[in-house]
Amino acid sequence: ADIPSDAVIGPHTVIQNAVIGRNVRIGANCSIGFDGFGFVGDRRFPHYGRVIIEDDVEIGCNTCIDRGALGDTIIRKGAKIDNLVHVAHNCDVGESALIGAGATLCGGTVIGPRARVAPNAAIREQLTFGGDAVVGLGAVVTKDGAPDTTVIGNPAKPYEKR
Numbered sequence: 001a002d003i004p005s006d007a008v009i010g011p012h013t014v015i016q017n018a019v020i021g022r023n024v025r026i027g028a029n030c031s032i033g034f035d036g037f038g039f040v041g042d043r044r045f046p047h048y049g050r051v052i053i054e055d056d057v058e059i060g061c062n063t064c065i066d067r068g069a070l071g072d073t074i075i076r077k078g079a080k081i082d083n084l085v086h087v088a089h090n091c092d093v094g095e096s097a098l099i100g101a102g103a104t105l106c107g108g109t110v111i112g113p114r115a116r117v118a119p120n121a122a123i124r125e126q127l128t129f130g131g132d133a134v135v136g137l138g139a140v141v142t143k144d145g146a147p148d149t150t151v152i153g154n155p156a157k158p159y160e161k162r
Contacts, residue, residue, distance in 0.1 A: 001031060010061060017067045018051040026053075027061035027078060027083065036066030036089030036107060045069055047089060054078075060085065060101070069107075082119070095130065103135075 001018040003009070010028030013041040016018060017033035026032070032053075036085040038045035049068020053075045059065070060083035068090045075081070075093045082101040087093065090107045094112045100119035105111065109123045112131035123129065130147025150159040 017049075018053065018066075020053045021055035021057065021077070023056045025057060025058045026054055026064065030059060031064045032059075032068045033065070036069065038089060038107070038150045039067050039078065049090065051075070054095075057081075063087070076113070088125070100137075 001014045003020045004022050006019050006022055008025045010026060012028055013026055013030040015032045022087050025131045033051045033152060035047040037123060038047060039097045047067050047069045049072045051065050051067050051073045056088040057075050059081045062083055065073060065079055065087040066089040066103040070110060071090055073089055073091050076095040078096040081099045084102045085099050086104045086105040088105055090108045092110045096114050097111045098116045100117055102120040103117045104122040106123060106125035108126040110128040111145055112129055112133060114131055115133045117135045120138045121135045127141060127144050128134045129141060129145040132148045133145045134150040135141055136150065136152030139152050139156040141156045145151055152159045
């Protein structure tokens with residue numbers, strides 16, 4: 001892994017197949033850059049990608065970020081990821097996005113800039129959530145989300161103020 005001298009990395013964190021930007025903080029007991037849960041039938045799909053963590057990112061303790069399968073998993077500049085989060089292979093977490101504790105981003109999820117994912121939310125694979133969108137507490141997202149919208153519930157549906 002390529003890790004600059006100003007990175008702060010907690011104890012028992014293991015990093016491989018990754019490029020780390022400047023001013024990055026990674027908590028204790030994290031796993032970054034290992035193969036994700038990729039199978040075709042009963043055969044493991046190879047993972048050749050990396051994890052790219054851009055500048056000014058913070059990642060909480062006990063978080064797992066899988067390396068990409070064919071492309072890269074990317075955590076963009078200024079994103080903040082809480083404790084106990086799983087970011088699967090080939091996800092793209094947007095600039096200054098916030099991901100709450102216990103959230104799960106399945107493979108290929110794209111989170112737009114400044115979007116917020118509340119604690120314990122789960123987003124199904126290959127979905128895109130636009131910039132400034134909000135995924136509510138414990139929501140189970142099964143469809144793409146437009147920019148600047150809020151979804152809540154299971155399955156998640158748009159929330160409209162009355």
